[in-house]
Amino acid sequence: MTMRPAQRLALFLLLAPAILWLGLLIVLPHVEILILSFSERVAPRVYAFGVGNYLEFFTEPLYWRTFARTAFMSILVTALTLVLAFPIALYIARVAQGRLKAMLLLLCLLPFWVSELVRTLGWMMLLRETGVISYALRSVGLANQPVELLYNDGAVILGLVYGGLLFMIVPLANALESLEPAVVEAGYDLGGSRWTVLRRIVIPHAMPGIVAGCIIVFMLTVGNFATPVLLGGKNGLWFTEQIYAQFITRFNWPQGAAFGMLLLLLSSAIVWLGLRLTGQSLGTTLKQA
C-alpha cells in the first residue's frame, strides 16, 4: 500500500492514542511485572534473575492452597450463578412480553450499576450477628441468641453469586432471544417432554450465551477483592488478597508480581479453555455480554 506523506502523518496521529494507551498502560506494565516476578533479592537493594518467587508459591502451603481454593470456589460460584440465572433469563427471553420484559431486564441492571461496596454493605447488614436476619429470627422466636451468618464460605459464595448474576442473565437472555418458537413447538409435537426439550433444544441453542456468561462471571469472581475480604473476614482467603498483602502491606513486590502473573495465567487459561471447548472467539463472546 502506497501512501502520500500527508496520509501517513494523519494515520500516525490517529494511531498515537491507541499506541500510547496499549503501550504505556498495558504492554509495558505487564512486561514490568513479568521481569519483576523473576527477580530475587540477593542482598539489600540488589536483585538477580531467579525463579525463587514461584518456588516460594509452591512450597508455602498458604499460598498455593489459597490459589487452589480461589480457583475451585470461582468455578463453584460460576456453576451456581448459571443454574440460578437460567430460569430468569428464560423467563425474560421467552415468556415476558412488551413492557414487562423491558422492566424485568431494567430491574436486573439497576443493582449492578450501584457500587459493589454498597451491595456488599447490604449483605453485611443482613447477615451479621447484629444484623437484620439474626434480629428477625430472634423476634419470631426461632433463635434465642444472636446468629452469626457472616464470615464463612457460604456468605462469600452468596455475595459472589449475587455479584455475578447480571453478567450471566444478560448474555443468556440475548442467546435465548433468537430461539424460534416453532422449533420448541416441534420438539413438543414430536413427543418430547419439558425436560427433553430443554436439554436437547433450548440449552444447545443457548450455548454461546452460556459460555459468554460463564467466562465473564469466572473472570470477575477470580479477580474480586472486596466481596471475599468483607464477607469472609479472616476466613475469606482469596488470592487477590495475597497479591495486595505482598504489594502494599509487606512491600515485597517481586513476590506480589509472581502472584499477579499466576492469577493472570489462571484467568486467561480458563477463558481460553472455555473458548476452545466450545469453539468461540473472544470478540463474539464479549459482544454477547
Add this chain to the structure above:
Amino acid sequence: MNRPSLAWKLYIAAFYLFLFAPLMIVAIFAFNASPFPSPPWRGFALEWFTGSGTVFGKPGVLVDPIWLSSIGNSFKVAIPVALLAVLLGTVNAWVLERAEFRGKTFLAMMMLWPLVIPGVVLGISILAFFSRLANGLEDWLQTDLDFLRPGLGLVVLGQLSFILTITTLIIAARLRKFDRSLEEAAFDLGATRMRVLRTVTLPFLWPALIGAGLVALLMSFENFNTTLMLVGSEAPLPITMYGQMREGASPAINAVSLLLMLGVGGIAGVFALTSKAER
C-alpha cells in the same frame, strides 16, 4: 413453555426480592435514629445526612469532611477519566472503523485485551511500571516526579487503561452505523474536512459520546480493584467505604450509599434517554 408454572413465577418473584433486599436494607437504615447500622428500628431521622454529630457522636455525610473529601476525590478522578476516555475513544473508534493499515486486526484484538485482565493485576502492573519510570526519570532529571507515584493521577491512568476499551467499543458501534454518503454529499457541496466533521459526523455521534461518557463516569466512580492498588493519601469514595466497612461503620455509610444509589439512578436515567434518542 409459554404458560409459566406457578413455581416458576414464584421463583422469579423470590429472585427479584433477593436482588433488591440488600439495597433496600442499606437505604432504609440510612434513616434509622441509632448510632449503629443495625436493628432495632429507633425512629426516623436525617441525622446521618445533615446532623452535626451532637446526637450520635459522629457527624452526618453532608457535613463530615472525611466523606465530603472522598466524594470530591472521586469526582477529581471520574471527570478526567470520562473526558479522556471519550476523546481518545473517539480517535480509537475512528481507527477501527475508518483507517486501513496492516496489523489492524491485531490492534483491534489488543484493544479488547484489558477486559480480560483482572483489575488487581492491572493495578499492580501499572504501579510497578510507573515507579520504575519515576525512579529512572528522577535519577536522570534530579527532580521529584510525584505524579508518577501512587495518587489520584495514577488512579486516573489505571482506570483509563480498561475504561478506554468500553468507550472505544460504544463509539465504534455508533460510527459503524453512520451512512458515509452523508459525508460525501457535504464534501460535494464544498464543505471542508473540519466543517464536515463538525456539522455532519459529530452530531451523529453525539448520543454515543454522551452515553460513553456517562458509562465511563459510572465505571470510574465505582471502580475498586484497580483503584485500591494505586491510591495514595487521597482516597476516592469506594476506598473510604472499604476502610469504614472493615472497621465497623456508623450509619453515615448507609447515607453515602443512598446518595450513591440516587446518583447512579439519575445517570442511568439520562443514559436510557440518550440510548432511546440513538434509535
